[in-house]
Amino acid sequence: MSCMIKSLLLGALLLLGSGSVSAYTLEEFQFDSPEQQTEFRELIAKLRCLVCQNESLAGSQAELAQDLRNEVYRMMRAGQSQDEILDFLVERYGDFVLYDPPLKPSTYLLWFGPFVLIGIAGFVVARTILSKKRAADEPISAAEQERLQALLDNSPDSPSSGPRPT
Amino acid sequence: MSKSVRFLIPLIIFGALVILLVIGLGKDPSKVPSPLIGKQVPVFSLPELTDPGRTVSNKDLKGQISLVNVWASWCGSCRQEHQALMALSKETDFQVVGLNWKDAAQDALAVLRMTGNPYAMVGYDPDNKVGLHWGVYGAPETFVVDQAGIIRYKHIGPIDRKVWEETLQPLVAQLKAEGA
Numbered sequence: 001m002s003c004m005i006k007s008l009l010l011g012a013l014l015l016l017g018s019g020s021v022s023a024y025t026l027e028e029f030q031f032d033s034p035e036q037q038t039e040f041r042e043l044i045a046k047l048r049c050l051v052c053q054n055e056s057l058a059g060s061q062a063e064l065a066q067d068l069r070n071e072v073y074r075m076m077r078a079g080q081s082q083d084e085i086l087d088f089l090v091e092r093y094g095d096f097v098l099y100d101p102p103l104k105p106s107t108y109l110l111w112f113g114p115f116v117l118i119g120i121a122g123f124v125v126a127r128t129i130l131s132k133k134r135a136a137d138e139p140i141s142a143a144e145q146e147r148l149q150a151l152l153d154n155s156p157d158s159p160s161s162g163p164r165p166t
Numbered sequence: 167m168s169k170s171v172r173f174l175i176p177l178i179i180f181g182a183l184v185i186l187l188v189i190g191l192g193k194d195p196s197k198v199p200s201p202l203i204g205k206q207v208p209v210f211s212l213p214e215l216t217d218p219g220r221t222v223s224n225k226d227l228k229g230q231i232s233l234v235n236v237w238a239s240w241c242g243s244c245r246q247e248h249q250a251l252m253a254l255s256k257e258t259d260f261q262v263v264g265l266n267w268k269d270a271a272q273d274a275l276a277v278l279r280m281t282g283n284p285y286a287m288v289g290y291d292p293d294n295k296v297g298l299h300w301g302v303y304g305a306p307e308t309f310v311v312d313q314a315g316i317i318r319y320k321h322i323g324p325i326d327r328k329v330w331e332e333t334l335q336p337l338v339a340q341l342k343a344e345g346a
Contacts, residue, residue, distance in 0.1 A: 063268065
């Protein structure tokens with residue numbers, strides 16, 4: 001019973017909540033030209049919302065994302081270039097605000113690590129294959145040849161290849 | 167290389183990977199390190215919340231150690247740390263400065279009336295104009311600013327006894343020693 005009341009309350013809260021949330025649309029931003037609008041969209045898609053970290057500024061409904069969108073819009077209208085706007089945000093929020101991590105000493109491992117691993121794996125595989133091949137090519141000695149012949153002769157149903165009955 | 171050592175190699179790699187992943191698990195991805203550490207506080211000037219005739223600016227953060235606490239009335243964790251801040255406001259080694267962030271003045275003032283005001287001064291920043299320059303992305307956040315006005319540390323989340331005793335208090339003591 002109390003469970004039902006709880007779910008009813010939750011439903012009521014959700015209804016209330018949905019009324020007060022105003023979803024953002026790009027329509028609230030006015031642009032001089034379609035190019036400027038495209039540039040704005042590109043720019044906010046490159047930036048990460050720090051509250052909901054798997055969303056870009058373009059996709060996030062978080063309030064902070066709205067603030068940052070407004071700031072990006074304001075800076076763009078003030079004639080600042082994409083790089084200037086990105087630098088401005090990185091100075092304040094760090095590289096994390098960029099979806100594409102920049103190439104610098106602290107991110108070398110991130111950028112080159114996978115290639116180093118592939119290189120190591122390739123080296124190990126190549127070495128293993130080559131050593132197996134060399135072993136197979138080596139001629140067997142006379143003693144080994146004799147022993148091999150003896151084994152073949154002793155086997156009762158040679159040259160069968162199926163499982164041997166016991 | 168002998169056979170026995172060779173068979174240990176995958177085990178060692180696996181062990182290293184486990185250690186790496188366990189460290190990764192222990193980290194909180196919502197805590198983004200601030201690039202402002204080691205830099206001067208951003209230039210700003212805001213009206214004081216309790217006395218709008220006064221201003222709070224970056225100049226107020228020079229000459230003594232400051233804890234700049236970002237808070238809002240809508241923020242539950244801020245209420246959690248409020249008592250801790252009240253206790254800290256009695257200390258004389260530093261001042262506690264509030265940054266009231268994305269809030270309505272009357273709501274913020276109501277909180278201070280009901281639960282006490284731990285702040286030497288509170289900058290009122292309803293539109294995130296100044297918070298943006300501090301790289302604030304949530305509340306509560308607390309910046310430790312040294313006597314020269316340089317940001318030395320950023321704590322994300324509420325301050326509790328553990329955070330104070332293990333992190334902030336030693337840092338304040340160190341800054342005090344540096345300044346003396």
